[in-house]
Amino acid sequence: MSEIPEPEEFRAEARRWLAGTAETRDARQDWGSGDDSVAVFENWTEPEERAHTERIRDWERTRYDRGWGALDWPPEYGGRELPSYYEQLYRAEEAAFDVPRRTEVFPVTQQLVAPAIRIWGTDEQKARWLRPMLRTDELACQLFSETEAGSDLAAVRTRAVREGDGWLLRGHKVWTSGARVATWGVAVCRTDPDVPKHAGITVFLVRMDAPGVTVRPIRQMTGGYSFNEVYLDDVFVPDADRLGPVGQGWRVTLTVLAAERLDSGGLGLDNADRALQLARRLPRPLTGGERQQAADLFVRALVQRLIGLRVTAAVAAGREPGAEASVGKLHATATMRATTDLVQQLLGPRLAADTGEWGTFAWTEHLLGAPGYRIAGGSDEIQRTILAERVLGLPKEPKEPKGAGS
Ligand SMILES: Cc1cc2nc3c(=O)[nH]c(=O)nc-3n(C[C@H](O)[C@H](O)[C@H](O)COP(=O)(O)OP(=O)(O)OC[C@H]3O[C@@H](n4cnc5c(N)ncnc54)[C@H](O)[C@@H]3O)c2cc1C
Numbered sequence: 001m002s003e004i005p006e007p008e009e010f011r012a013e014a015r016r017w018l019a020g021t022a023e024t025r026d027a028r029q030d031w032g033s034g035d036d037s038v039a040v041f042e043n044w045t046e047p048e049e050r051a052h053t054e055r056i057r058d059w060e061r062t063r064y065d066r067g068w069g070a071l072d073w074p075p076e077y078g079g080r081e082l083p084s085y086y087e088q089l090y091r092a093e094e095a096a097f098d099v100p101r102r103t104e105v106f107p108v109t110q111q112l113v114a115p116a117i118r119i120w121g122t123d124e125q126k127a128r129w130l131r132p133m134l135r136t137d138e139l140a141c142q143l144f145s146e147t148e149a150g151s152d153l154a155a156v157r158t159r160a161v162r163e164g165d166g167w168l169l170r171g172h173k174v175w176t177s178g179a180r181v182a183t184w185g186v187a188v189c190r191t192d193p194d195v196p197k198h199a200g201i202t203v204f205l206v207r208m209d210a211p212g213v214t215v216r217p218i219r220q221m222t223g224g225y226s227f228n229e230v231y232l233d234d235v236f237v238p239d240a241d242r243l244g245p246v247g248q249g250w251r252v253t254l255t256v257l258a259a260e261r262l263d264s265g266g267l268g269l270d271n272a273d274r275a276l277q278l279a280r281r282l283p284r285p286l287t288g289g290e291r292q293q294a295a296d297l298f299v300r301a302l303v304q305r306l307i308g309l310r311v312t313a314a315v316a317a318g319r320e321p322g323a324e325a326s327v328g329k330l331h332a333t334a335t336m337r338a339t340t341d342l343v344q345q346l347l348g349p350r351l352a353a354d355t356g357e358w359g360t361f362a363w364t365e366h367l368l369g370a371p372g373y374r375i376a377g378g379s380d381e382i383q384r385t386i387l388a389e390r391v392l393g394l395p396k397e398p399k400e401p402k403g404a405g406s
Pocket of ligand 1: 147
């Protein structure tokens with residue numbers, strides 16, 4: 001392993017590289033001009049989603065090819081084997097530059113699916129999938145949730161049945177972010193309906209262009225289509241694309257879910273900062289109530305960043321950050337709600353009707369998108385249950401009787 005630079009040295013090096021490769025955000029975007037989007041989920045048509053995905057991909061490939069991607073991965077996967085919190089140090093520097101904003105499918109591929117393949121994949125699978133995913137040549141979406149298996153994900157009913165040297169998958173997944181642009185879908189399937197539900201699950205990587213895969217976009221209240229229904233109609237998946245042992249899929253799934261919580265602590269901070277800027281630049285004095293709300297949001301955002309540091313510290317110390325990550329996710333959705341409340345107060349009618357004024361009506365995208373994160377990646381209630389049980393030591397939720405299949 002090459003020598004690890006000091007964090008400050010690393011950040012300065014990252015800043016130098018970024019300055020030579022991208023424009024700074026401030027130089028491009030003065031307050032009152034340029035892009036005023038605060039979208040939580042983008043309102044793109046399919047061609048727009050594909051075009052934007054290509055722009056992000058170009059940037060991610062540049063990073064990877066110049067040694068700024070896959071930072072905590074070993075050199076054989078194009079990384080530098082740095083401690084994993086160096087990725088966060090890098091991201092903090094990158095935030096000051098005008099680079100394309102990653103849509104969900106990118107962190108899902110790089111931070112959720114690739115690490116799960118590293119843990120659960122065979123050598124052949126690692127050689128085949130990891131570099132293309134880390135470089136984002138191939139993207140992966142999560143085919144986890146179903147209409148009756150969300151919070152209770154182990155209740156999945158999509159069946160995978162052996163067929164020759166592979167499996168036939170049949171079922172219906174829902175809320176799949178990025179399914180239109182993903183190369184692979186990580187499908188949580190039931191391979192044995194006769195054992196307790198957590199024991200009868202197996203995970204497969206399904207090519208999203210395989211015969212029998214149908215993607216139907218779902219329109220959200222934001223007006224956009226960032227997630228989809230996915231139908232699997234007797235889709236053949238070679239056994240070589242099974243991730244982890246047969247019947248051990250729940251453990252594979254938990255690896256992905258833990259990474260998802262870890263990745264969500266920074267949610268909403270950009271928009272909180274933007275709402276505070278709005279408060280500072282409002283062409284009238286703030287009322288006492290508005291000042292109070294702005295101060296509250298400022299403190300919340302600060303606390304969220306501190307929670308992020310705790311998670312980083314846990315990772316740096318080699319600990320699994322378990323409950324800290326749930327605190328982070330829960331706090332992030334509360335920050336998003338506080339941002340909504342402040343902006344509603346500050347803008348009033350200018351939020352309800354589009355006057356064409358910069359940075360006003362655009363906030364509807366935040367208002368309508370933010371509630372989605374109280375559900376995505378484990379709902380607020382589920383995070384509270386985790387905290388109640390693992391931090392406060394309260395009695396566990398009653399379990400279903402043994403033998404209850406899906
Ligand atoms: C924006 C967005 C993107 C998403 N992207 C993906 C994706 O890419 N791939 C994917 O597979 N899924 C995705 N999902 C689905 C997401 O994981 C599920 O919506 C989530 O797990 C909740 O499941 P559910 O919708 O079935 O709600 P349910 O589980 O039916 O829950 C309904 C309500 O009941 C509450 N509830 C449920 N169980 C309990 C309990 N034990 N105690 C207390 N309250 C409870 C929940 O908190 C919720 O309020 C996405 C969802 C959203 C909103």
